[in-house]
Amino acid sequence: MADYILGSGDLYLLVSDTIPETETLETPENKIAHISGGASLTYENEFYEVIDDYNAVLGRILTKEDVTFKSGVLTWDLKVLDKICSGSKFTEGSDGSQPDTLKIGGQINGIKKVVVRFVHTMTDGKKLRATLIGNNSAGFELSFAKDKETIIDAEFKALSQEDGTLVTIEMEK
Amino acid sequence: MILEIISALEQQTNIPVKPFGTDIIETCILYKYYLTSDNGAVKQYRLELTIISKTLKEAEEIKKHIDLVDTGDTPKITGYSITQNGGGVLQNLETNTVHTFLYYNVIGG
Numbered sequence: 169m170a171d172y173i174l175g176s177g178d179l180y181l182l183v184s185d186t187i188p189e190t191e192t193l194e195t196p197e198n199k200i201a202h203i204s205g206g207a208s209l210t211y212e213n214e215f216y217e218v219i220d221d222y223n224a225v226l227g228r229i230l231t232k233e234d235v236t237f238k239s240g241v242l243t244w245d246l247k248v249l250d251k252i253c254s255g256s257k258f259t260e261g262s263d264g265s266q267p268d269t270l271k272i273g274g275q276i277n278g279i280k281k282v283v284v285r286f287v288h289t290m291t292d293g294k295k296l297r298a299t300l301i302g303n304n305s306a307g308f309e310l311s312f313a314k315d316k317e318t319i320i321d322a323e324f325k326a327l328s329q330e331d332g333t334l335v336t337i338e339m340e341k
Numbered sequence: 342m343i344l345e346i347i348s349a350l351e352q353q354t355n356i357p358v359k360p361f362g363t364d365i366i367e368t369c370i371l372y373k374y375y376l377t378s379d380n381g382a383v384k385q386y387r388l389e390l391t392i393i394s395k396t397l398k399e400a401e402e403i404k405k406h407i408d409l410v411d412t413g414d415t416p417k418i419t420g421y422s423i424t425q426n427g428g429g430v431l432q433n434l435e436t437n438t439v440h441t442f443l444y445y446n447v448i449g450g
Binding site for chain 1: 414420422
């Protein structure tokens with residue numbers, strides 16, 4: 169029986185162009201520790217309509233589909249930022265004295281594909297999973313305010329997989 | 342809902358957690374809660390805690406151990422979203438105790 173869904177979930181990000189098994193994807197290393205403001209998955213489409221002079225719709229053709237995933241990242245470091253940013257290069261400091269470095273920009277031909285998985289746990293403990301492969305499509309903004317925590321809005325637009333799938337949604341029975 | 346929160350409070354603070362009031366002078370936490378809204382899918386409760394302590398310093402130490410509030414969207418009590426939105430403090434001169442109030446909004450299904 170269908171039931172209402174309440175609450176947020178966990179976000180996992182992995183730089184990869186294929187979706188791995190759940191055990192490989194849903195690991196502490198891939199999990200964004202804390203997100204804020206929930207998450208949203210948007211499906212949009214465009215149609216071309218064949219309409220005659222009497223305004224009767226004779227046919228409708230699907231011309232475009234878009235899937236976009238959005239969430240707010242509350243706890244982050246440069247590794248997380250590297251996953252969120254399409255054109256970036258992360259270098260880990262070689263020892264304790266060297267800083268970690270993230271270079272953003274100039275990676276126009278090398279934008280990375282990211283596997284995005286959002287896992288919502290329902291009140292009965294069963295999980296709802298949404299998975300897509302995408303690119304960051306809206307950049308990001310880092311704001312440092314004296315009275316507000318820094319939340320990075322992560323937005324990923326889905327890429328078509330081999331069979332044309334943009335996003336897969338699974339619900340445990 | 343309340344049993345999970347009380348259990349968490351007892352584990353975190355290691356002092357007695359009692360409803361409404363106490364008839365002895367002791368370091369403890371008193372609680373009361375009530376439903377404030379319900380739309381059929383989402384219930385919101387008000388949880389009011391009172392820390393009874395001998396000193397303000399002791400109250401501050403107890404407060405440090407209370408960890409109920411969500412971090413971002415991550416709940417501390419599974420299935421419930423808890424935010425703190427009020428509080429206060431007063432001294433009871435009759436019993437020579439400090440009463441520290443903590444108010445929470447609890448959202449759950």
